[in-house]
Amino acid sequence: MVNKTNTKPTPKPKKGTTATKPSQTKKKEKKLYNVIFFKNWCKSCGICTALCVKQIIKSDETGVPYIDDMDSCTGCRFCEIHCPDFAITIKSRHPERRESNGN
Amino acid sequence: MLERAEIVRKEYLRHDKKFPHVWCPGCGNGIVMGALLRAIHALELSKDEVVLASGIGCSGRMPTYADFNTIHTTHGRALTFSTGIKLAKPELTVLTVMGDGDSTAIGGNHFIHAARRNLNLTAIIINNSTYGMTGGQYSPTTPFGSISATSVYGHVEHAFSIAELAATAGASFVARSTVYHATHLEEMLKLAIKKRGFSVMEVISNCHVQYGKKNKLGGAVQMINSYKDNAVKVDKAAKMSQEELEGKITIGVLADVDKPVSTEVYRQVVKDAQKKAGKISKETDKNGVKRYEE
Amino acid sequence: METDDNANKILLQGNEAIVAGALAAGCRFFAGYPITPASEISELLSVKLPQVGGTFIQMEDEIASMGAVIGASLAGVKSMTATSGPGFSLIQENLGYGCITETPCVIVNVMRGGPSTGLPTSVAQGDVQMARWGTHGDHPIIVLAVSSVADCFSITVKAFNLSEKYRSPVIILSDEVVAHTRESVVLPPQDSIRVFDRVKPDVPPEWYKPYADNNRGVPDMASFGDGYRHHVTGLVHDEKGYPTQNAKEVDSFLRRIHGKISKGFKEIQITKDYMMEDAEVCVIAYGSVARSALRAVRDARERGVKAGLIQLVTLFPFPRKAVDTYLRQCRAAIVPEMNMGQMAREISRVNQSSCRIVKHNRIDGHLITPEEIFKHLTTV
Structure with missing residues (x-):
């Protein structure tokens, strides 16, 4: 992955706090992800909660998963590939930049 | 660019079919299906040229949800239908999903003969050590001494080792993985599908609702985690003694021959x-x- | 043209004629398992099919054979299997699958003595009701019987045509005598044979409903690999092919698959009659027995008995209309069979007139002779 192709003059304002650095510090820039739970298909089995490497997936009293600390997600997709119900999608929070990075 | 899960969900699942699917919460079948769809996507196979066949049982429901040419056959006979399809249209990629009882009890004869015959087919066997759909009776892979709906005093028979059985029967390619090792599973599936000849992919999966519950193995999470603890890669297993391998799951490519x-x-x-x-x-x-x- | 016919005459046995018929009808896939007295069909097809670009495979048992046959048919290739009693028992499981998934295929059952291993090399007609009701569940099926080598050819072609047209498995009941009798026959030239192929969908794939009703009751059939990705299941399914338990969908599906056969009664129910115009007594027979019966009827005519023969070609759906009409005209009907009266049962069931049904059963592994039938004709 080569990040040099990033020629955007000004990065868009972000919701997160960690990634608001200017583009010259590309190497340290943390990639952010959104974990989307497709609740209609989720059966609250608890696998994602248990297997999350960062242990950030919590579940509410009915077992439905949610994430408070979304910025901690490393995008490892371990929950996504272990969800038996195809109910988890992980999206990069800056899809347009990912694309220009050739990723 | 679509993300991986989205690709699977948008491109390969049948949206005119009612979701969520029939499998119990936490069932490994969904994990296997996800890995299979990702493997097919990675191999860039055309959906029109893939046939997904299955037998009867929980695993048998998989083709219903996948957007290929799909066929849900009779109990144990999936490989015979696949044989007919492949011979009639050799250009199709024919994948057959079966359960452990499906493939090695009622379909045991078809299974070993398919391996011997060495048609260019791929068999994916989800081994959950029980007949889940009918209520957790003992299957040919239920371990000795364990409890099932029909062995409440402890199982008195010995279990088949599906992958070894397949290799002995002459399969060109045999691999094993578990539902915990989803990425490994996906890689193995890719190899199995690509392999020319009869390839067998055994996937150790959890039936916490029947087998797990009766044998106090915990829920889906505990069972899946136990595969992580018990799995041993093939090369490592080769250096281990028989005693050390007791209760372990050897994962990886177990046989790969060209004929x-x-x-x-x-x-x-x-x-x-x-x-x-x-x-x-x-x-x-x-x-x-x-x-x-x- | 007689000289031409003589030149084209060939000596064939029944099993060989079935092979010729199958190939003429476009059969390009065979899966089977060795069994007496049907093995010649496998043997010959293992030679012939590769020559025409087809596929032959010997499976591990008859269950597998039937599975492979259905698989091949779903992939778009006309396919068949041939077996005898014990193998016919094994076939029943996947035969039901063929019925519920409406997969065209032809099953030849060369009947031998039963039950079980029975009399492997002797003739019998014990599988008649089994052919109709062998697989579980209410299901429609077409059963045809052959009585001569010429029949073996033409009925096999017919069987393929019906199976393609009605999307239904078709069973050909042959028997050991027909299978192994050698006769000289003239096979019609290929271009004179009417071959029917399944109707393929012509709608865009996203519109395709693999089990939707239409005016024929027979949905268009796409093959695997045609671009019409669809689901095939042995569960009761809706018109898209997905499993359903919805009472309305289940009912309409099952009624449709029965109804499609009923709609075709006129074409499916085949009977042949001999000297029936003024007959007062008749013989109702099928299979090799029909040959004996014809001889007996001719002999009886010579004796002045107004006898006739109804040869049942289609056994199921039972040709009720035709049989009923003839029964009304006769005072007695003799039903010679090499079983304990499996077809006589059907005939008695549809008999609305005062016609007496006389059963004649022989179950010793030998063919019923013309004399036996003749005796009945002259005494009833």
């Missing part, structure tokens, strides 16, 4: 026979009695 694939050999037979037939028919048309003699 003539009968589907391909038969095409040559057909070509030769057609050439020869041109001569024969001229001779025998005059003499009708010999019409059907070589």
